[in-house]
Amino acid sequence: MLALYLIFTFDQSLRNLLNLQFGLASKANTIVGVLQLVFLAILAYLVVRALNALIFGLMFRFRRGFEAPTLVRNVFSIIAFTALFFLIFSLIFPEANLGALFTTSAIFGVILGLALQDTLGNFFAGISLQADRPFQVGDVITVGVLRQTGVVEEITWRAVKIRTFQNHIVLISNSTAAKEPIEVCPRENLNARLVFFNTLYTDSPAKTIHVVREAVREADNVSQKISPIVRIRNLGDNGVDYEVKYWLVDYAKYNDTDALVRQRIWYAFRRASLNFAYPTRTLLVERRPKSGMREGEESAIVERLSAVDIFAPLSSEETATLAQAATSHVFAPGEIVIRGGDPGSSMFVVHNGRVSVQVNENGRARTVATLSDGAFFGEMALFTGEPRIASVVAIEETEVLEIGHAAMKRVFDNNPDLVESLSHIIAERRQALAATETLSGSEHDERAGLLSSIKRFFGMK
Numbered sequence: 001m002l003a004l005y006l007i008f009t010f011d012q013s014l015r016n017l018l019n020l021q022f023g024l025a026s027k028a029n030t031i032v033g034v035l036q037l038v039f040l041a042i043l044a045y046l047v048v049r050a051l052n053a054l055i056f057g058l059m060f061r062f063r064r065g066f067e068a069p070t071l072v073r074n075v076f077s078i079i080a081f082t083a084l085f086f087l088i089f090s091l092i093f094p095e096a097n098l099g100a101l102f103t104t105s106a107i108f109g110v111i112l113g114l115a116l117q118d119t120l121g122n123f124f125a126g127i128s129l130q131a132d133r134p135f136q137v138g139d140v141i142t143v144g145v146l147r148q149t150g151v152v153e154e155i156t157w158r159a160v161k162i163r164t165f166q167n168h169i170v171l172i173s174n175s176t177a178a179k180e181p182i183e184v185c186p187r188e189n190l191n192a193r194l195v196f197f198n199t200l201y202t203d204s205p206a207k208t209i210h211v212v213r214e215a216v217r218e219a220d221n222v223s224q225k226i227s228p229i230v231r232i233r234n235l236g237d238n239g240v241d242y243e244v245k246y247w248l249v250d251y252a253k254y255n256d257t258d259a260l261v262r263q264r265i266w267y268a269f270r271r272a273s274l275n276f277a278y279p280t281r282t283l284l285v286e287r288r289p290k291s292g293m294r295e296g297e298e299s300a301i302v303e304r305l306s307a308v309d310i311f312a313p314l315s316s317e318e319t320a321t322l323a324q325a326a327t328s329h330v331f332a333p334g335e336i337v338i339r340g341g342d343p344g345s346s347m348f349v350v351h352n353g354r355v356s357v358q359v360n361e362n363g364r365a366r367t368v369a370t371l372s373d374g375a376f377f378g379e380m381a382l383f384t385g386e387p388r389i390a391s392v393v394a395i396e397e398t399e400v401l402e403i404g405h406a407a408m409k410r411v412f413d414n415n416p417d418l419v420e421s422l423s424h425i426i427a428e429r430r431q432a433l434a435a436t437e438t439l440s441g442s443e444h445d446e447r448a449g450l451l452s453s454i455k456r457f458f459g460m461k
């Protein structure tokens with residue numbers, strides 16, 4: 001200020017001094033003018049800074065509650081200083097045409113433009129960010145494909161400065177910020193978070209939801225304005241998967257709050273005897289009887305065979321021996337159990353389900369009988385050695401018990417009278433088939449013939 005005062009007070013004396021002492025008559029005015037310009041420019045700079053501090057440091061903060069962005073302050077300083085500089089320049093050098101100096105220098109403009117391409121890009125992107133105000137200092141933002149997250153600390157004319165949750169500073173250039181997608185969690189907004197957990201399938205969902213909601217509601221930094229929401233996300237492989245959605249007072253502390261919420265859930269689970277699910281595998285060790293059948297199955301087979309009328313005369317030991325020799329098979333609906341015309345050396349008892357006995361009539365299957373639990377079939381080929389007389393097809397899912405030639409021979413050896421009743425049944429069935437096939441002879445003749453052929457086949461006298 002003193003220098004400025006002196007240079008303006010002794011303006012004329014200085015010109016004379018330069019003129020007489022140094023012989024700079026022609027340049028004295030310019031030198032004094034430049035000196036005045038420099039000192040006035042310094043003064044203008046100080047004034048602009050003072051105005052900046054007054055307007056943005058005090059008034060802005062007072063009215064808006066937060067400090068003005070650096071970019072706005074810088075833009076203000078540049079414009080105000082340039083305007084003052086032009087004013088001072090035109091006062092000191094009224095004859096110089098500053099405008100012409102800039103407008104005529106096209107090459108200068110191109111060079112400057114190219115050199116400042118990125119800088120200007122950032123600068124204008126910064127201005128558009130300020131105009132749009134998508135976020136401001138204090139907000140948590142996540143930027144770009146790298147998903148860098150942090151709290152906005154400053155928006156300068158070049159970049160957005162964020163402080164990550166590892167306390168690193170990341171600078172994102174304004175032009176990048178303008179192009180990339182930005183997820184903003186504003187400071188004044190109630191931002192929500194999701195925390196995941198799971199329980200065993202045995203734990204009641206209603207109880208779990210209540211317990212977790214109450215536990216999370218009380219945690220620090222969890223907003224009291226909205227009650228947390230607990231809901232089932234998935235019925236998973238290891239247990240029931242849940243999520244709890246809660247709203248934060250200060251979103252910038254979400255890492256700590258998530259951790260606290262998980263901790264509260266753990267303690268709440270302890271108190272309420274709820275259990276977290278983790279990958280488990282339950283091994284059931286099963287001891288099978290030597291026959292390869294389960295105990296229940298074996299007794300069910302014994303029960304089934306003792307209910308079959310032709311086996312009624314057998315003692316319980318004989319039935320049990322027969323059951324051990326029997327093999328169980330399951331057929332899907334529509335599957336063929338035995339095919340007409342095939343050779344056969346075993347008979348079957350229907351254990352569970354239904355089968356239909358079908359004969360071929362002019363190329364089409366005709367059902368001659370439907371057999372269900374406890375009925376038997378396949379005895380004809382077994383006892384006579386002839387091919388299967390008909391096909392047997394499962395109507396529904398059907399389990400059959402197969403009894404082979406050797407097992408039946410043992411039964412006949414101990415119960416020769418069985419052959420009699422069997423031949424009776426076979427003759428009856430043959431008669432029923434006679435309608436479709438030309439089976440000759442009366443039932444009586446048939447039975448007499450059958451009886452002897454069965455006895456022959458099983459080597460009986």
Ligand code: CMP
Binds near residue numbers: 389
């Ligand atoms: P098999 O000839 O060995 O093979 C086909 C089976 O169908 C036959 O033995 C009988 O057990 C059974 N079968 C044939 N006709 C009838 C019928 N009318 N009623 C019940 N079952 C029959």
